Amino acid sequence: MSLTVQLWGTRGSIPTPGPDTIRYGGNTACVSVSDGDTTLILDAGTGIRRCGRHLERGGPSAQRVTVLLSHTHWDHLQGLPFFPPLYRAGSHVTILGPRQPGPSLESVIHGQMAPAVFPVPAAALASRVTVTEIDAGDHEVAGFSIRAIGLCHPGATLGYAIGPAGGAARLAYLTDNELGASIGSGRWPAFVRFLQGTDTLVHDAMYFDAELAGRVGWGHSSASEAVQVALEAGVRRLVLFHHDPSHDDETLDRLLEEAERSRVRHGGALDITIAAEDTTLHC
Ligand SMILES: [Zn+2]
Ligand SMILES: [Zn+2]
Numbered sequence: 001m002s003l004t005v006q007l008w009g010t011r012g013s014i015p016t017p018g019p020d021t022i023r024y025g026g027n028t029a030c031v032s033v034s035d036g037d038t039t040l041i042l043d044a045g046t047g048i049r050r051c052g053r054h055l056e057r058g059g060p061s062a063q064r065v066t067v068l069l070s071h072t073h074w075d076h077l078q079g080l081p082f083f084p085p086l087y088r089a090g091s092h093v094t095i096l097g098p099r100q101p102g103p104s105l106e107s108v109i110h111g112q113m114a115p116a117v118f119p120v121p122a123a124a125l126a127s128r129v130t131v132t133e134i135d136a137g138d139h140e141v142a143g144f145s146i147r148a149i150g151l152c153h154p155g156a157t158l159g160y161a162i163g164p165a166g167g168a169a170r171l172a173y174l175t176d177n178e179l180g181a182s183i184g185s186g187r188w189p190a191f192v193r194f195l196q197g198t199d200t201l202v203h204d205a206m207y208f209d210a211e212l213a214g215r216v217g218w219g220h221s222s223a224s225e226a227v228q229v230a231l232e233a234g235v236r237r238l239v240l241f242h243h244d245p246s247h248d249d250e251t252l253d254r255l256l257e258e259a260e261r262s263r264v265r266h267g268g269a270l271d272i273t274i275a276a277e278d279t280t281l282h283c
Helices: 048-057 105-111 179-184 188-195 209-215 223-233 249-266
Strands: 004-009 030-034 039-042 064-068 092-098 128-134 137-141 144-150 158-164 171-174 200-204 237-241 271-274 280-282
Touching: 004 048, 030 048, 039 048, 048 064, 092 105, 105 128, 144 188, 158 188, 171 188, 179 188, 179 223, 188 223, 200 223, 223 237, 223 249, 237 249, 249 271
Parallel strands: 039 064, 064 092, 092 128, 171 200, 200 237, 237 271
Antiparallel strands: 004 030, 004 280, 030 039, 137 144, 144 158, 158 171
C-alpha cells in the first residue's frame, strides 16, 4: 500500500508570505503522511494550521492525532499553538520529538504557550496532550514503522524513515541536516545506509553551492549535497525542502536547475522535485 504525503509548509527559518513565494509557499515546515487510515504529521511549523483544519474536515480521524517533531527550533514548532485539534474536547494529540539535553521536550512545547508569548496556556487546552521524547532507533508510532537517526544540526535533531507498520521505509524526512559537516565527522556513510531502499527522500536543500562557504555550522545543506546523498543511497525521488527565506520562486527555480546539473555531473537516475506547498505525493 502506498503512502500519501502532503506538503503543508516547505519554508525554513521564518514564514515568507507574499507575491514572490506563491508557487513554493511561505509556511514553515509541516508534512503529513497517511496510509489511508491514520495520518502522521511531521513537524509543527506554521503549515500545521491548515493541516489541522484539513484533518478536522475528515471527521473522527482528527480526534487521535500524532505529531512527530524533527526538533524544536521555531520554524518546526511555531504553528503548534494554532493546531485546531488541540482545542477540541475529546481529542488526543500525541507529540513525539527528540530527547532534549536541557529542558524537557514538554517544557519547550509549553514555553510556546507561556503567557508572555501566547494568550492560551497549555493547561487550558480542551484536548488531551501527551508528549514523549524519543531517541535514534526503531519505533512504532501511530501504526507506522519509524526509524530515527540523529542529524547534523545545532541541538537535538532527528531524521525519520517511515513505512507502514511492519513494512519497509517508503518516505525519509531529513530536514535541518548539514551534509557537509557529516563528511568531516564521518557520518555521511551512515546517512547513505539509512536511506537505502527508500522511495522518496524529503531533504534539507537550503542553499546553492556558492552560498555554502558562508554557512558552515548553520546546520543545513545545499541542493547539490542532497542530490549526492540521494544518488549514493539509490532513492527514486528527492524532494528539495526547507527553502531559505531569501529565496523567492524564481530563485528556487534556479536551485532546481542547479540540482539537476549536479545529478547529470554525478550520473545516475533520480527524480528531483522542489517542495511546493499544497503538493501531494505518493510513495
Ligand atoms: Zn528549520
Ligand atoms: Zn533547525
